[in-house]
Amino acid sequence: MGIYEELVARGLIAQVTDEEKIRKLINNGEATFYIGFDPTADSLHVGHFMALCLMKRLQMAGNKPIALIGGGTAMVGDPSGRSDMRQMMTKETIQHNCDCFKKQMSKFIDFSDGKALMVNNADWLLDLNYIELLRDVGACFSVNNMLRAECYKQRMEKGLSFLEFNYMIMQSYDFYELYRKYGCNLQFGGDDQWSNMLGGRELIRRKLGLSEEDAKAQAMTITLLLNSEGKKMGKTQSGAVWLDPNKTSPYDFYQYWRNVGDADVLKCIRMLTFLPLEQIDEMDKWEGSQLNQAKEILAYELTKLVHGEEEASKAQESARALFSSGNAEDMPTAELEDGDFKDGAVDLISMLVKAELVGTRSEGRRAIEQGGVTLDGEKITDIHFTLKKEDIPEDGLVLKRGKKKFKKIIAK
Known part of the structure; x- marks a missing residue:
């Protein structure tokens, strides 16, 4: 089985421009491919996880990845899947986020000895001359076709800015520039990026004067990671699940995957882990309590990928210890500071918020009233419950x- 067939079997491929050409490219290790990452935060998150795993799979099969950091496109903002305009960022913030991305990506992609490239589209986009861009690139795009693109539909209802309208042209220019400079012949991206990717392929074709049949640049989209309710995975009530251990601890990362729904666990194992397909096919028959074992396998494998084997083992042992004995040395902690105590005491709702177990005080109040909160194994239903600092043991x-x-919960 070639790598293309494996990607199909894992349910990772959504749309392709030319299946036979792409199959030949990646099965023969002849693809120089890129995926773009806009640095809108100082950490990658679970939403990027599938793309990183795909890059790792293709590199293992002999293909060459290009990780494109969107230092230039981040100054405009991708309107795909957005109902509002993205917040504008400074150049300093974008650069800081780019530096953070590079460090995290190196855990998945081998950049040594020219096996992969990492480039920043700010290097060419920020120097573009507006008139030249209009003449050389703008002439290759049909406004009618652009307005039909899925990525613009949501924004059209509330008002699409001219700034955002240019995003497709910028992403398309990225593909052209990477094709011209590095021989990049394949672009991957999320399924919501399809229109932008086709724009890049068409720009390359028209600039080189090629027919559709002779087009050398191809595009393929990755299936979006959705749960059984059709919602994007990777978010919790407190926000995104980050790959940075300082933003989402290895334990919380493990617990996120340990708690996926029964209907989603085997799909996630197939799409995200590197376990052999034969082993996963056997697991497809699992049901009932076996699904809990599958969730442990999923959580362990993904935590190992992101944080290493040692952290994955610690997270697994800690989770098992909690459910068997109610405590664990490596359990994630929330540290109460002097400012959290009012008149020497802290209320239970404040502890829930501090521990990020609830998003708001009203949510904490409801959780207590509904009997869903325990402190050291004791259920507490009094919303006015408080603890003095000296009542919190050292451990x-x-x-x-x-x-x-x-x-x-610990106190300083």
């Missing part, structure tokens, strides 16, 4: 919301 107290969310 902390376990605060739980529901069956699966918990933190160890």
